Amino acid sequence: MRAVVVNQWGGPETLTVAELDRPAPGLGEVLVRVHAAGVNPVDWKTRATGGLIEWGAVPAVGWDVSGTVEAVGPGVTVFRPGDEVFGMPLFPRQAGGYAEYVVAPARHLAPKPESLTHVEAAALPLAALTAWQALVDTAGVQxxxxxxxxxxxxxxxxFAVQIAKALGAYVIxxxxxxxxxLVRSLGADEVVDYRTVRFEDVVSDVDVVxxxxxxxxxxxxxxxxxxxxRLIVLPGPDDVPAETGAVRAEWMLVDPDHLGLREIAALVGRGALKPVVEAVLPLAEAAKAHELGEQGRTTGKIVLSVA
Ligand SMILES: NC(=O)c1ccc[n+]([C@@H]2O[C@H](COP(=O)([O-])OP(=O)(O)OC[C@H]3O[C@@H](n4cnc5c(N)ncnc54)[C@H](OP(=O)(O)O)[C@@H]3O)[C@@H](O)[C@H]2O)c1
Structure with missing residues (x-):
């Protein structure tokens, strides 16, 4: 199978397409034929340095996938060959999502929302689960x-704007x-132009940041x-400021939990959540996708088309 691997930690040019053996699903695992792979900042951050990720023998980046179940290992009862699934398997261990096939623990996947294409579904897992786990599991937004x-x-x-709105919050x-x-169309009640206004001058009495x-x-x-x-900080634990007064500040790491994926799929199903995909590139252009993403200006998501 074709898979994008990292030759050595460094710039986008260190990504190359390699021919690897197609993995086989073990006990409790599912082999997924990947149709599309989502791109996230953690992909280029870990490509640059390796980071804290537990890598396999051949470093292969990428976690977000949407595809079709090709085969299931012994003991898997929740999926069958032909099922359409999405997820971010194995994070923070290596999944090798930028590839034609990935192996995933069955409970790191959920049925793909029927109304979405594979490209749209591949935009969801890591970013939408992060928003869900921050707002619902961590902060319990009311x-x-x-x-x-x-x-x-x-x-x-x-995704966070749409999920917070679906929870009934007032969203800034x-x-x-x-x-x-765009941000208003996703449900925000107020939008602050961070380039001309200091947000702390115009925003107050917030329950969750x-x-x-x-x-x-x-x-x-x-x-x-x-x-x-509550302040939930995403980039890294070193970004968490010392708490002042009666507030709580913490870093959260996303977990590849299928229950959250199912909640996200349900929100998509009732029209409360929709991915915005800014760019779709072929698998062979993974390096270009990283160059684009690393500029830090992405609107919504960048996705690699695989099948
Ligand atoms: N801890 C975890 O589990 C976890 C999970 C997911 C993501 N993350 C981290 O969270 C961060 C965000 O991830 P992401 O996928 O959302 O990144 P992203 O899609 O690359 O974010 C790009 C967006 O950031 C906006 N932006 C840049 N500077 C800004 C500023 N000063 N104020 C407001 N908006 C600004 C840009 O809008 P403009 O063009 O308008 O500037 C652009 O739309 C990354 O560091 C990522 O690694 C952590």
Whole structure:
């Protein structure tokens, strides 16, 4: 099978397409024929340095996939060959999602939302699960609460706006002015142009901040929280500011949980969640997809078309 591998940790040019043996599903595992693979910042961050990921013998990046079950290993009862599935298997261990086939524990996958193409479904797993696990599992957002989503037009942000809205929250997003119409169309009640306005000057009494930027944005976000408020920081544990007053600040790592995927698929099914896909590139152009993503300006998601 064709798979994108990393020759040595470094720039996008270190990604190459290799011929590898097609993996076989073991006990409790599913072999998925990948139709599309989603691209996430963790893909290029780990391509650059290896990061904290547990790699296999041949480093192969990528986690988000949507495809068709090709075969199941012994003991798998929830999927059969031919089922259409999506997920982000094995994270934070190597999955090798930029490939024609991946093997996944059965419970790292869920049925693909029927209304979506494989390209759209591959945009969902890591970014939408992050938003779901931050807002629902971690912060327990309740109807009427005020939620501030930074980088609201990005991969995680555009899902977080929609999920927070579906939970009944009052949603505020930060984005550059050209993206405000999109962020509003996703359900944001207010959008702040972070390039011309300091968000802490115009936003207050927030229950939950979801911060995909870290650094000084995380520090400044503490000022907008009400007592008891929660700041969830995504880039890394070093981005979490020291807590001040009666607020909680923490880093969260996404988990490849099939229950969250099923909740996300249900939201898609009832029209409350829709991925925005900015660019689709062929598998062989994974390096170009990384170059594009690393500019940090992505609206929604970048996806690789595999099949
Ligand atoms: N901990 C975890 O489990 C986890 C999971 C997922 C993601 N992450 C991390 O979370 C971060 C975000 O991921 P992502 O997939 O959402 O990234 P992304 O899609 O690459 O984010 C791009 C977006 O960021 C916006 N942006 C850049 N600077 C901004 C600023 N100062 N204020 C507001 N918006 C700004 C850009 O909008 P403009 O063009 O308008 O600037 C663009 O739309 C990454 O560091 C990623 O590694 C962590």
């Amino acid at each position: 109807p009427g609460q005020r939620v501030l989503v930074h980088a609201a037009a990005g991969g995680v942000g555009h 997003g930060t984005a550059s002015a050209g993206k405000h119409d 979801l911060d995909g930027l870290g650094g000084e944005t995380a520090e400044r976000s503490l000022k907008v929280l009400r007592p008891g408020g």
